[in-house]
Amino acid sequence: MSETSAGPATLAEPPTEAGPPRGLAGIAWHWRNDPKRELWFAWYSMIIFYNIFVIVFFIMTHAQPPPHPDWSDAQVVSWFNGNHNGLLIGFGIVFAIAALTVPANALIAYSMRRMSVSRAFAYSYLVMYSLSAFPGMLLLCVVLSVAAMRPGRDPAQTHWLYDFAFLSYIGTMGIFLVGSLVWMLAILLDKNRVLPKWFGYLNLCNALTEVVVAPAWIFHRGVLDWNGLISWWINMVVFGVYTSAFMVLLRTMIRREDFGEGPLPDLPNTLKAKIAALAGAAQ
Amino acid sequence: MTDIAQAEQPEAETKKPARHIPGQPDMWVLVLFEALVFTAYFAVYLFHRSAHSGLFLRSQAYLNPWLGTLDTVLLLTSSMFMLHCVQAARAGVARAAMTNACLTALLGLGFLISKVTEWILLTRTGHGFTSNEFFMYYFFLTGIHLLHLLIGFITLGVIMYQLRSPKRGSREIVETCATYWHTVDLLWILIFSLLYVVR
Numbered sequence: 001m002s003e004t005s006a007g008p009a010t011l012a013e014p015p016t017e018a019g020p021p022r023g024l025a026g027i028a029w030h031w032r033n034d035p036k037r038e039l040w041f042a043w044y045s046m047i048i049f050y051n052i053f054v055i056v057f058f059i060m061t062h063a064q065p066p067p068h069p070d071w072s073d074a075q076v077v078s079w080f081n082g083n084h085n086g087l088l089i090g091f092g093i094v095f096a097i098a099a100l101t102v103p104a105n106a107l108i109a110y111s112m113r114r115m116s117v118s119r120a121f122a123y124s125y126l127v128m129y130s131l132s133a134f135p136g137m138l139l140l141c142v143v144l145s146v147a148a149m150r151p152g153r154d155p156a157q158t159h160w161l162y163d164f165a166f167l168s169y170i171g172t173m174g175i176f177l178v179g180s181l182v183w184m185l186a187i188l189l190d191k192n193r194v195l196p197k198w199f200g201y202l203n204l205c206n207a208l209t210e211v212v213v214a215p216a217w218i219f220h221r222g223v224l225d226w227n228g229l230i231s232w233w234i235n236m237v238v239f240g241v242y243t244s245a246f247m248v249l250l251r252t253m254i255r256r257e258d259f260g261e262g263p264l265p266d267l268p269n270t271l272k273a274k275i276a277a278l279a280g281a282a283q
Numbered sequence: 284m285t286d287i288a289q290a291e292q293p294e295a296e297t298k299k300p301a302r303h304i305p306g307q308p309d310m311w312v313l314v315l316f317e318a319l320v321f322t323a324y325f326a327v328y329l330f331h332r333s334a335h336s337g338l339f340l341r342s343q344a345y346l347n348p349w350l351g352t353l354d355t356v357l358l359l360t361s362s363m364f365m366l367h368c369v370q371a372a373r374a375g376v377a378r379a380a381m382t383n384a385c386l387t388a389l390l391g392l393g394f395l396i397s398k399v400t401e402w403i404l405l406t407r408t409g410h411g412f413t414s415n416e417f418f419m420y421y422f423f424l425t426g427i428h429l430l431h432l433l434i435g436f437i438t439l440g441v442i443m444y445q446l447r448s449p450k451r452g453s454r455e456i457v458e459t460c461a462t463y464w465h466t467v468d469l470l471w472i473l474i475f476s477l478l479y480v481v482r
Contacts, residue, residue, distance in 0.1 A: 201313035204434075205320065211430060215423065218413060223327055224423065234323045238316075 039107065039254045046104035046247065052097055060090035063144060065236070066166050066227040070220040073155035076162045080148050087148040091141040098138060105129045108183065108246070111253055114264070115190035121182055128179045136172035140165045170216050170226050177210035192263045195249050206242040209235045305369075306459035314466050317431075321470055324427075325477060328420050332481075335416060340482065342417035345410050350401045351479040354394050355472065361390035362468045365461050372446065372457040380457070381446045387464065388439045391432060398429055424474050428467070435467045 020029040031037060057064040062083050071079070080087070105126055112122035143165035147158050180203045187200030215224040216231050223229040256264045304311065332339045368383035402422070405411070412422040438460035445451050 196309060197307055198309035198312035201309060202316065205313060205316045208317075208427070208430065209320065212423075212427065215412075219419070222416065222419065223331070224419065229327050230324060230423070234320065234327075237323075238320060 035259070036254055036257060039110070039257065042103035042107035042110070043247075043250055043254055045100040046107060046250070049097060049100035049104055050243065050247070052093060056090040056094050060086040060093075061144070062086065063090075063140065065232055066169070068221075068227060069163075069166065069216075069225050071159075071162075073159045076159045077151075077155045080158060080162075081151055084148050084151060087144055091145045094137070094141050098133070101133055101137075102130070107250055111194055111250060112183065112186045114192060114253070114257070115186055115194045116192045117186045117189050121186040125179055125182050128175050128182070132172045132175035132179075135168050136175065137169070140169040143168065166226055167217070170213055173210045173213040177207045180204070180207040180210065194253055194264055199245060199249055202242055202245060206238060209238045306455055306457075306462045310459045310462050314462060317466060317470070321473070324424065325473065328424070328477060331416060331420070338415060339417045342410070342415055342421075343478070343482070345405065345408070346421070346479055347401065347404070348479050350397060351475050354397050354401075355475050357390045357394045357397065358468045358471050361387045361394070362465055364390065365464050368442065369458055369461045372442075372454055377446050377449060381443065384439060384442050384446065388436065391435060391439070395429065395432060398425060421478055424478065428470055428474055431467045431470065435464050438463045 020026045020033075030040070034040065062079075067079050068075075108129075109122040109126040112125060113119060115121075143161050147153070147161035147165070184200045184203035184207070187195050187203065188197060212224075212235060213226075213231050216226040216228070219225045219228070224231050226232065252267070253264070256267055258265055364383045364386040368380045368387060371377075371380035371383060402425075405418070410418050412419060442457050442460045445453055445456050
């Protein structure tokens with residue numbers, strides 16, 4: 001990231017003396033002058049990726065929530081026939097934007113680099129998430145696309161591809177579990193106040209719900225199968241809260257970033273700062 | 284005005300210690316969030332229990348209520364020692380705090396052994412994770428709770444690390460870890476009630 005281009009900046013926010021213009025000109029201004037443009041690029045990549053991910057997986061392909069694991073060959077074939085165009089077009093889009101996960105993961109790794117902890121945390125997180133993107137997302141897209149591509153294939157083969165795709169997707173939860181624990185440990189050990197401690201604990205909650213997915217390898221029906229009430233629905237609520245929290249917190253981190261070494265400064269307009277100012281005025 | 288009002292207050296009232304949340308306030312996010320997640324698990328369990336009450340009652344009869352009670356007594360006693368540990372740490376008596384932390388760990392280990400023994404006895408009599416819906420919930424809820432207990436051992440390790448040196452001895456960290464341990468205890472009481480007691 002542009003640590004050198006930041007120069008002697010000490011403010012959490014970019015300098016606003018001249019003030020960026022509004023609208024498209026404002027975007028151009030930030031592109032040229034904002035020392036945090038690379039960080040913002042990574043953050044917007046994350047937002048764009050997750051939005052498209054939700055649209056493709058939940059609306060276009062219906063791969064989320066996953067269909068039932070105990071379906072017969074005929075039901076599986078019927079599901080592929082019903083979602084034929086959605087699967088091919090949707091996963092085509094995913095292949096086009098999948099690389100946006102790289103800057104998104106890099107931003108999370110950057111948050112750990114900014115902390116007062118070993119770089120091993122950031123590097124291990126980056127490697128884990130980079131590798132898990134293949135079995136955890138791309139393999140599901142490839143295999144479901146293969147099954148959808150030729151509707152006339154033997155139903156038993158189509159069913160095999162169906163199981164393979166969803167088990168591959170479910171099976172990588174362990175990597176996300178360890179990734180969450182690495183991030184948690186970094187946040188709890190950090191002295192630079194990059195991210196709040198409560199988010200460290202929220203990482204633990206997220207990791208514990210990833211464990212609950214493991215029984216999906218055993219059960220074909222009920223609350224613990226791969227689309228079960230406990231193993232998918234409750235987990236998805238936790239994951240939604242967790243993901244929303246880190247998107248907001250990473251945005252705040254970028255706004256607070258001073259490209260220094262020590263603790264991150266607080267934003268001047270936070271509730272905490274306002275309370276402190278009011279307390280000062282009352283005295 | 285403010286100064287006069289303060290001066291008129293009785294001395295005892297002005298010296299009242301400020302109320303504070305034990306440990307890091309951030310830890311309470313974990314406590315509340317885990318409470319919500321477990322509430323969801325319990326709601327799912329109770330919904331299925333009401334739908335298959337006969338099966339659940341028949342299966343429940345295979346559980347040993349004495350082992351469940353022993354588990355509860357072990358964890359409640361461990362929480363009591365944890366409380367003494369925090370009080371001793373607050374008073375700056377590191378040795379007593381360490382003794383209580385060790386006793387807490389010992390009782391936690393007793394719970395772990397008791398729970399694993401119960402699992403082995405059940406599976407030997409043909410009541411495993413996949414036997415029926417009741418045992419699926421039984422092994423799931425007790426299993427995820429045991430995972431929380433294992434994390435509790437890590438927090439006990441953190442407490443002992445803090446207490447070993449007077450330079451470290453952070454009261455806040457001891458209280459934070461104790462909060463986690465009490466949460467594990469509370470979750471067990473709810474699980475025990477639902478699986479062993481409720482008929």
